[in-house]
Amino acid sequence: MQLKLPVVAADETMQLRVLDLDALDGRNEQSQPEKRGRRKAPRPSVRARFSASVGARLDPFVPFARRLRPRYPRPGRTDWRRWVPSWRQSLGAAGLTVGISTMLLTVAYATTEIPDDLNTFATQQDNVYFWSDGTPMARTGWVRRQAMPLKDVPEDVRWAVLAAENASFYSDPGISVSGITRALVRTVGEGDTQGGSTITQQYVKNVYLSQDRSLGRKFDEAMIALKLDNKMSKDRILEGYLNTSWFGRGTYGIQRAAQAYYGKDVNELNVSEAAVLASLLKGAGLYDPSLSQANRDRAVERWEWILDRMVTIGKLSKTERAKYTKFPEPIKQANQYDTGKQSDYLVVLASQYAKKAANITDQEFDRGGYQIYTTFDRKRQTELTDAVTKAREEVRKDAPKKAKTAHFGASSVAADGRILAVYGGPDHREQGYNESNATTVPSGSAFLPFVYAAGLEHGVVKERGGAATPVTPETVYDGNDAVPVTTPEGPYWDRDGDQVSAKNDGKKSWGPITLHDALANSVNTPFMQLGMDTGLDKVRDTAEAAGLLSSSFGAQVPALSVGSATPSAIRMASGYSTFAALGKHTEPYSVRKVTHNGSKIALATPKPKRAVGAKVAAQVTSALTDAFRTAHPTSPGAASFEVAGKGGTTQDDKAAWYVGTAKDVSTAVVVYRIDLTESLEPLALDGIAGTPNSGVPYDIWSSAMSIG
DSSP: OOOOOOOOOHHHHHHHHHHHHHHHHHHHHHHOTTSOOOOOOOOOOHHHHHHHHHHHHHGGGHHHHHHHSOOSSOTTOOGGGGGSOOHHHHHHHHHHHHHHHHHHHHHHHHHOOOOSSOOHHHHOOOEEEEOTTSOEEEEESSSEEOOOOGGGSOHHHHHHHHHHHOTTTTTSOSOOHHHHHHHHHHHHTTOOOSTTOOHHHHHHHHHTSOSOOOHHHHHHHHHHHHHHHHHSOHHHHHHHHHHHOEEETTEESHHHHHHHHHSSOGGGOOHHHHHHHHHGGGOHHHHOTTTOHHHHHHHHHHHHHHHHHHHHTTSSOHHHHTTOOSOOOOOSSOOOOBOOTHHHHHHHHHHHHHHHHTTOOHHHHHHOOEEEEEOOOHHHHHHHHHHHHHHHHHHHHHOHHHHTTEEEEEEEEETTSBEEEEEOOSOTTTOOOOTTSOOOSOOGGGGHHHHHHHHHHHOBOOSTTOOOBOOOTTOEEEOOTTEEOEETTEEOBOTTSOBOEEOOGGGOOOOEEEHHHHHHTTOHHHHHHHHHHHOHHHHHHHHHHHTOOGGGOOOOSGGGGGTOOOOOHHHHHHHHHHHHTTTEEOOOBSEEEEEETTEEEOOOOOOOEEOSOHHHHHHHHHHHHHHHHHHOTTSGGGGOTTEEEEEEEOTTSOEEEEEEEETTEEEEEEEEEOOTTTOSOOBOOTTTTOOTTTSHHHHHHHHHTTOO
16 A cells, blocks of 8 residues: 655745744743743944945945946056046046045034133233333243233234235135145145244144144144134234234233333334334244344345235335335343342232232232332332442441341331332342341330320320320420339339339430420430320320331330330331321322233222321421431431431340431331341341441431432
8 A cells, every 4th residue: 555645845845844943933932931032143233234324325326436446457558548547537536535535624623622721821921010100120920921902002013913924814714725735845844834824823823732843733723723713703813813922032922022122012113113023923033133134134124025015915005115214123132120139029019019909819910911010219219229238238348247147128108108119138039038028126216206196196194094184295204214104003013023114225314304305305214104194005006097017016015105016117117107298197008000911900099097186297297307407417408397307226226227207208227137047036236237316227218318
């Protein structure tokens, strides 16, 4: 018996097998639910998916691309022509190159950001200090630069620069393609890279980038320049360029260049001088005419070209151009106005005052750009410095050992509070300690006028709780030496249980004496008692109102009346100037105006305040006038009632003073000894200062005041 099987085609058999496998898989999944599903095929990579997607879109172009593909050697050609691409291939390659380049540049432009932070060096400026007459005194800072608003730069000056560097500045897109190409060629060849850049590009290089010559820096420069030109006005770019460019002679910015080469501000330049400064932008080392004859020849040639170029671009008339036939020689290397020696003391005083009065932080001030117009009088400063220097030399000659620890503080202050001159020391760079502003030695008998003023102003109280009785210049006190000091209850005893007595210089007794005469002759004992009768609190208040600092006062004891306070020379001069100002005191100040890049800054200038009555001030001045005339009867100033002053000594010989006023200017001079290497404790003078009325302090004072 034969078994007949159904005949199945091959395709159908394969389909059955597939179905059987699927069914089997289904059974397996149902019978073994704990097993995971089948592993999926891995996902194609991003590159593969991108290729598939792009490839599908590029399929229509494949035949064209195949035709562009060079076939070497080319069929149907002979000789060298076999190796030359067809015009279609050349055109396609050129188009592809332009397209890719455009795409890359577009991406680069879109991703380029203008840096938020400027180069610190590009924004750093110096601070310049001026004498009271407006002439430069000193400058501080590592960079000689002062930014100037474009409105303060004359049109002729601007166009001299534009004619020299970038005449199409206001119409170009911020870059020059031909210029960049030339610069790149020179960069690759390690040649000069200064040419070929627009002003925008040069500004970008100055403030955002380094000065290296790499291709990368050139590319970054171009991209930032393009973006900057779209976001910033042309005037702002030009202003920034003029303020950050190097002009030689240590200067950055056209304002400092104008001062360095012509001794004037930029707004005072004429077009001929501006053309010289513009030529320096090509390289100050090659065009500063003061450096060599070859430099001068180059500078003259370029100066003429710039002026002619201004005529060509319509920014200078031929008539105006004809006026400038002679090269405007720059001045020789000008004084850099660096600080040093005595001027450092002035700069420190002025900078401290400026920051406080103008509310400028240290960080802001250190960035620079400030112009500080001081109150310092150049002539008086020179006279005071010369007088102290001469005195130092004489002391060094007479007592070389003691002179090593000798210090000479001095200051002149006007009745309206202006500090006109100070002597801070021999050299600030060797001794930063300011002798004119030191508060380390007692004022001694130079303090007596403040006690006298307090008594005249407030009267005296002889009984505890009693009413004050008036005091006049003719009020008589005991002028004898070693007079016991009394209170309403009786003698004054110190903490050691000793009775306190007042002492005169040289232990001289004067007998009954008026207060006027006591001050004129510097008799201490009446004023020690007057201070007790008036009230030591009132004496101190009067002295502070007149100009002395509260920090200079110590314990409120009888010695306060004979000068236990330790004011500086500046403060003593300020205090005496109060009497010259008829009792009105103005806090001493060293700065009258502050500007930042030419813009004025609000400054808190001290105002006069009433310290004592005008009559009291006149009475004090009268006694000081007699004091001067008595001590110096042969002095030319003795015949004038405008000169008033007196010497001052201390009981322990720790200081010698002379303080006086002439023509509304008070000057205080103090001589003392301190060994700064050991301590700040004053040492005895041991005779190096001479006598109170004819010694070293008076000699300095009379020379500085042009008296005697």
